[in-house]
Amino acid sequence: MDNGLITFIIVTWNNEKQIEKCLDTLEQFTTVPHKIIIVDNVSTDETCNIVIKKYPLVQLIKSNENLGFAKGNNIALKKVQTPYVCFINPDVILTEDITLPAINILEQDKNIGLVTNKLCNVDGSDQLTTGRFTDLVSILVNVCHLYHFIPNPFRKTLCPEYYKIENGVFSPDWVIGAEMFMRTSDAKIVGGFSTDYYMYMEDMDICWKVWHQLNKKILYNADVSMIHLGGASEKQNQSYSKQEKIIINTFIFCEKYYGKKKADRFHKFIMTLYRIRRLLIYPFKVINKGNSLLEHDKNILNILKSLNYNND
Structure with missing residues (x-):
């Protein structure tokens, strides 16, 4: 197949320290014909030069502005002609073939x-x-x-992020966007990643669309693994800024899919919980070195108060 079987899409932003390991291990472990498209969000380091000099077969799209995660992926998705696509972060390092098992699952079960x-x-x-x-x-x-008090079997549905599974598969609501395999046709039907967000929650949003627009399931496969250096680009953001983006985007998601009235209830509920937390934590602030937890909750409450909800 001239166009290959799968296209990997990578969005970069100042990833000179990660991109070589990512591309090298993709080539080392991927056993099916494939293509790679990189969309670079105006890196100021050597990311683009490394790709141009060392990886001539990689299609590099240099943006004139920082498009963010969603727009960057969507620009590349429009150019994909292979039957399958994988959205993958530049700070992922493969240790085995992650592609063939994922394609086999998608080929065998059309409901995924x-x-x-x-x-x-x-x-x-x-x-x-x-x-x-x-x-x-x-x-x-x-x-x-x-989640500390919930037995592991019940975490599978109540808090799947803390569900411990050594091997096998299960279907959570959503998965982290560091690496996602889809049929290209499905990815294009749902419009790729939503541009309603700028960092964070794009992954939860696309999983919602898979469940509710495609009426298909998300599958997490614990039998295959890779290293994710985690937050290589995120670490360039201040922690308060990250908290703010996550909270704002969470409520964008809630209003988008649940409506303003339900999002208002969520806002009131979470404000109440954090206020209770502060009351419980305050007596122990002397024990809490640096009052980091108090400061964290103060930041969260300030961000929540800044949102357009009138439920106080």
Whole structure:
């Protein structure tokens, strides 16, 4: 097949320290005919020069502006002609063939619309890869850290991000966007990633569209893994800025798919939980070195208060 079987799409932004390992291991472990498209978001380091000099077969699209994750992927998606596509981060390092198992799953089960594999840290420990769509349950479990007390079998549905699975597969609501395999036709039907967000929540959004527009499932395959250096680009953002983006985008997602009234209820609920947390934490602030947790909750409450909700 002249066009290959799958196209890998990588969006870069100042990834000179990661891109070689990513591309080298893609070539080393991918056993099917493939293409690679990189969309660069105005890197100021050597990312583009490295790709041009060392990887002449990679199609490099240099943007004149920082398009963000969603727009960058969507520009490349329009050019994909292979039957399958994989959206993959530049800070992923392969240790085995992740592609053939994913394609086999998609070929064998037409009810599956998106496949991802296990993400690991450099030391081999598992990363949080799966999640539950934002709702009252997920808010309660995460804000109150109830996942510590939930038996592992129940985490599968209540808080899949903390569900421990050594091998096998299961269908969570959504998965982290560091690596996603789809049929190209499906990816184009849902319009790729939503541009309603600028960093964070694009992955949850596309998984929602797979479930509700395509009426297909998300599949997490723990039998195949890779290293995800994790947040190589994110680390260039301040932590408060990251918190702000995540919270704002969470409510964009809620209003988009649940409506303003339900998003308002979520906002009121999460504000109440954080206020209770602060009351419980405050007496122990002397013990809490640096008051980091208090500062974190203060930041969260300030961000929540800045949103356009009148439920106080």
